[in-house]
Amino acid sequence: MGRIDLDRPVERRGTDSFKWDAVGRFFGREDVIPMWVADMDFPCAPEILEAFEAHIRHGVMGYTVRNDGYLAAIRNWFSSRHGWDIPEEHLAFSPPGVIFAVNVLLELLTQPGDRVVMQTPNYDALMDSVEKSGLEIARNPLKAKDGRYELDFDGLEPLLADPRTKVMLMANPNNPTGRLWTEEELRRLGELCLAHKVMILTDDIHCDFAMQGHRYVPLPSLSPELAEHTVLFTSTNKTFNLGGLQTATVVIGDAELRERYCGAMLRYQTRLDNLFGAIALETAYEKCGYWLDEVLSYVAENRRVLAEYVLEHLPGLKLYHMDATYFAWIDFSGLGKEEGLEDFLVKECGVAFTPGREFGSGCGTFMRVNLACRRALMLEAFRRIEAALKK
Ligand SMILES: Cc1ncc(COP(=O)(O)O)c(C=O)c1O
Structure with missing residues (x-):
């Protein structure tokens, strides 16, 4: 075991957790x-809790400013972790x-239609965000090949060449596929x-979750x-499991757009940060890299154990390759449940995954499964599926 015990059960029900306490409403x-x-079932790093406690003892909860330490924490993290030196003036x-x-950037970069x-x-x-802003999504479907997704460059070029196209909005890594x-x-x-003079917006919120053998490359670092042509979004939210605290960092190279x-x-x-979000960001980036490393290893092991389990007990399931993120992207079409799949998983198995249909058409047989939980709980979920299939 490392410095943190990720197998320790933490009761989240009754804590107003969206993941645990809103299941009745959603499922x-x-x-x-x-x-x-x-979000992950793991408590955040103890250093973050200590920093909160120190401020709570101080007692004043007024407005915050971003000090030099805050900016340095972000820049040091990306420099040491990903070899990307972000010019300080690019930070927003x-x-x-x-x-x-x-949404703010879509509003600044586009006109309705x-x-x-x-x-x-x-x-x-x-x-x-796109569709509800009165914009049209020009879809460039990823191509599934041998359990992994590839970009379709042939399909991409004509979409970019269309004069109505103003923005390319992507995620690196892609959610849900983990590519x-x-x-x-x-x-x-x-x-x-x-x-084609198309501005790139890249949502890199899961960028720190690259599995061994994969390297995250920040697009603006390439030239x-x-x-100048990219806006990159990132956050401590996924990396350190701080979703309830919000805060995000936006890197905008173009001075006028910034x-x-x-x-x-x-x-x-x-423009001002939530006090605890700011404390958490600085502490996480400065002191908690070890915590992320342990979580990454644990989730990678969950993925390995799950693959082994599925191979032996659930051959109807197909796990896709996972470069990054803490999601498994699983094709359940082998169970032959068709439209009944969601009901089967919730009502007969008692498991709640994110249905693939939420991520676009053609994914109805897929589920996105969050592996950032205790291994025993993960196995229990898949044992429930196995047992329900045997009934
Ligand atoms: C790709 C991606 N972007 C953004 C978010 C949400 O970010 P925020 O809560 O900072 O708006 C998520 C959360 O699941 C996500 O997966």
Whole structure:
């Protein structure tokens, strides 16, 4: 065991946890094993709790500013972890989170009726941000090949060339598939966007969750032209399991766009951080890399154990390759349940996964399964499926 015990059960029911306490509302049943929404069942790093305690003892909860330590913490993290030196002046912020900032940028970069290229499947909140802003998604479906997804560059180019296309909105790694884009893929994609003057918005909120053998490459780090042409969103939310505290960092290379963005945030009165979000961000980036490393190893082992279990006991399930994130993307079509799959999993098995249909058409037989939980709980969920199939 490392410094933290990730097998220790932590009762989350009754704590107003969205993942645990909202299952009745979303799945119609209170006693399901919740492996859906993207938060981890693990308590955050003790250093973060100690920093909170120190502030609680001080007692004053007034407005905050971002000090030099806060900015340095972000820059040091990306420099030491990912080899990316973010110019300090490129940093901007979104205290309400990544999706808020994506919406502000869509508003700044488009007119109603414009098109936004997105790879599918993709995170539903990103797709909603586009469609509910009166914009059209130009879909560039990923191609599944041998349990892994590939970008479809042939399909991408005509979408980018369409004069109505103003933005490419992507996620690196992609949620739900966990596909992390390689340097070569990003360079090719970036060149196409530059050639067609399409601005890139890349949601890299899961970027710190790369599995062994995979490397996260920040798109703006590839060239000064791409840095000018990209807005990158990131956060401590997924990396350190701080979703309830919000806060996000936005890296905007284009000075004029950055100024417009900061102006909009000022107008919405959303420029100051939540006090605890700010304390957590600085502490996490400065002191908690070891915590992330332990969680990464644990989740990787969960994935390995699950693959072994599925191979032996649930041959109707197909696990896709997982480059990054803490999700398994699993095709359940081998069970032959068709439309009845969701009901079967919830009502007969008592497990709650995120249905693939939420991430775009063509994913109805898939489930996104959150593996950031105790291994024993994960195995219990799949044992329930096995038992229900035997009935
Ligand atoms: C790809 C992606 N982007 C954004 C978010 C949400 O970010 P925030 O809560 O900062 O808006 C999530 C959460 O699951 C996500 O998976």
